[in-house]
Amino acid sequence: MAVEKSLAEINARIKSGKVVVLTAEEVIPLVREKGVRQAAAEVDVVTTGTFGTMCSSGAYFNFGHTKPRMKMSKVWLNNVQAYAGLAAVDAFLGATEVPDNDPLNSIHPGEFRYGGGHVIHDLVARKPVSLRAIAYGTDCYPRREINTVITIDDLNQAVLFNPRNAYQNYNVAVNLSDRTIYTYMGVLKPHMGNANYSTSGQLSPLLKDPYFRTIGIGTRIFLGGGTGYVVWQGTQHCPGLTPLPEGGQLVSGGTLAVIGDLKQMRPEWLVGVSFLGYGASLTVGLGIPIPILNEEIMYWASRSDEEIYAPVVDYGLDYPAGNPQPLGYVTYAQLKSGTINLQGREVPTAPLSSYPRARQIAAILKDWIRAGGFLLSEPVALLPSINEVTPLKSLQEKEA
Amino acid sequence: MSPKRVVLRFMAETADKPIIYQLIRNYDLVVNILKAHINPHKEGMMVLEIQGEPEQYARGLEYLRSLGVTIQPLSQDVHRNETICSHCGACISVCPSGALYLERPDMTVNFDEDKCVVCLMCVRACPYKAMEVRF
Numbered sequence: 001m002a003v004e005k006s007l008a009e010i011n012a013r014i015k016s017g018k019v020v021v022l023t024a025e026e027v028i029p030l031v032r033e034k035g036v037r038q039a040a041a042e043v044d045v046v047t048t049g050t051f052g053t054m055c056s057s058g059a060y061f062n063f064g065h066t067k068p069r070m071k072m073s074k075v076w077l078n079n080v081q082a083y084a085g086l087a088a089v090d091a092f093l094g095a096t097e098v099p100d101n102d103p104l105n106s107i108h109p110g111e112f113r114y115g116g117g118h119v120i121h122d123l124v125a126r127k128p129v130s131l132r133a134i135a136y137g138t139d140c141y142p143r144r145e146i147n148t149v150i151t152i153d154d155l156n157q158a159v160l161f162n163p164r165n166a167y168q169n170y171n172v173a174v175n176l177s178d179r180t181i182y183t184y185m186g187v188l189k190p191h192m193g194n195a196n197y198s199t200s201g202q203l204s205p206l207l208k209d210p211y212f213r214t215i216g217i218g219t220r221i222f223l224g225g226g227t228g229y230v231v232w233q234g235t236q237h238c239p240g241l242t243p244l245p246e247g248g249q250l251v252s253g254g255t256l257a258v259i260g261d262l263k264q265m266r267p268e269w270l271v272g273v274s275f276l277g278y279g280a281s282l283t284v285g286l287g288i289p290i291p292i293l294n295e296e297i298m299y300w301a302s303r304s305d306e307e308i309y310a311p312v313v314d315y316g317l318d319y320p321a322g323n324p325q326p327l328g329y330v331t332y333a334q335l336k337s338g339t340i341n342l343q344g345r346e347v348p349t350a351p352l353s354s355y356p357r358a359r360q361i362a363a364i365l366k367d368w369i370r371a372g373g374f375l376l377s378e379p380v381a382l383l384p385s386i387n388e389v390t391p392l393k394s395l396q397e398k399e400a
Numbered sequence: 401m402s403p404k405r406v407v408l409r410f411m412a413e414t415a416d417k418p419i420i421y422q423l424i425r426n427y428d429l430v431v432n433i434l435k436a437h438i439n440p441h442k443e444g445m446m447v448l449e450i451q452g453e454p455e456q457y458a459r460g461l462e463y464l465r466s467l468g469v470t471i472q473p474l475s476q477d478v479h480r481n482e483t484i485c486s487h488c489g490a491c492i493s494v495c496p497s498g499a500l501y502l503e504r505p506d507m508t509v510n511f512d513e514d515k516c517v518v519c520l521m522c523v524r525a526c527p528y529k530a531m532e533v534r535f
Contacts, residue, residue, distance in 0.1 A: 052488075111524070186525065187493070187525050194493035196493065271486065271528060273528055274529065276524050336504070348492075348493060350490065352489060354488040355487070356487045357487065
């Protein structure tokens with residue numbers, strides 16, 4: 001008989017302490033041994049995790065009103081500008097913003113030692129952060145300038161809000177040009193000297209629910225060491241499942257917008273990063289529980305690195321030109337082995353997203369659920385699934 | 401004797417002396433220059449891998465010290481901050497000597513200080529700034 005479970009039944013098992021939770025790694029051998037149906041009957045929840053740099057991230061704050069009142073029109077936190085065109089004392093800080101006086105790439109490759117992601121990390125680490133703001137002054141908000149120091153605990157609200165996180169799958173980056181390049185995919189040596197990849201493969205949340213059967217608006221998740229929620233599809237969300245010419249299939253294109261209270265997050269799971277020659281950003285720890293409602297969900301949740309493919313893209317010429325036509329496809333098992341075979345050559349590989357940390361996130365989420373403190377939430381609405389989104393458009397330039 | 405890696409620092413007066421030549425000729429040492437910052441009449445620094453008879457090696461180093469050159473073992477120079485390292489792997493492909501490598505199947509990043517040639521590429525490439533230079 002087919003396995004069918006409801007989320008309410010799984011939550012009841014969590015409350016009674018009888019829930020069976022496995023990480024996305026642990027479930028693979030179980031399914032190989034017992035088959036999808038038996039494993040779906042035995043397991044209630046599969047936990048996933050990823051710990052990688054996620055550029056479309058940021059946080060918004062409410063600083064509290066000043067005396068006299070001030071409508072902050074420009075705001076800097078540790079010299080990094082936050083967008084203040086919202087309200088008197090609200091601002092949004094983007095992870096990739098860099099200080100006004102950063103040398104950028106004037107001496108290439110620039111170091112980008114500090115940026116928005118680092119400010120977010122410092123706030124979460126409860127370090128004091130300088131706040132500077134200027135204003136033009138109004139009758140109701142006369143103050144024009146403030147220079148002070150804040151900590152996260154001084155703020156009324158500090159909310160992590162990431163418009164695009166947890167990219168379902170990602171390019172494997174190589175460089176076919178004849179010079180070393182410095183990218184958000186790390187340092188890439190000329191003539192395909194190395195290949196960098198950046199997902200946690202078989203642990204990666206959206207690779208384990210490619211049809212978005214369980215992950216939707218309102219899904220409670222592990223975010224930055226605290227709890228967060230999926231609030232919307234991420235920007236550029238365009239999930240697909242494409243059969244590959246040499247066999248296998250490519251799952252890619254899904255993304256999530258996520259939110260959570262920054263005050264309860266942990267500095268080890270939200271870390272500012274500097275990519276040589278590229279810029280600053282934020283590494284986000286994110287984990288999603290997948291309720292095993294039926295066999296189909298278990299089938300996808302238990303796919304292994306051997307079955308999950310990633311496209312190989314040239315970042316020397318193709319990608320910057322806007323022609324990211326893949327050079328080929330490789331599995332995460334091949335990527336994790338240390339070399340891939342491309343155009344008849346052995347190319348050494350290296351990850352940019354931390355597999356050990358991803359594994360740790362899946363384990364923490366598993367512990368939270370087993371301890372009864374983390375119930376699964378029924379999505380308020382599901383996100384667009386495969387073939388439900390029109391293909392992404394590129395920007396067409398028109399005469400103004 | 402297995403190869404030893406050392407960092408030499410010398411004063412401006414020593415910078416134009418052919419000390420490497422003397423090390424090779426007088427003490428029969430195999431010298432591999434891993435890194436060098438030398439400019440006439442300025443303080444300089446050199447990272448060497450030296451191999452030879454233990455007695456000759458000691459005498460060679462004695463000769464360097466007699467010129468006012470300070471000598472440090474190299475392993476102290478690049479250090480991994482274990483609290484900061486996230487084990488992502490961004491350093492693996494830029495490390496020319498294999499000092500940084502992935503431990504499979506765990507995929508943790510390991511650092512073998514004995515293999516480090518102090519090129520400092522990892523210091524630049526690490527997104528988390530976990531690789532630190534210690535002088």
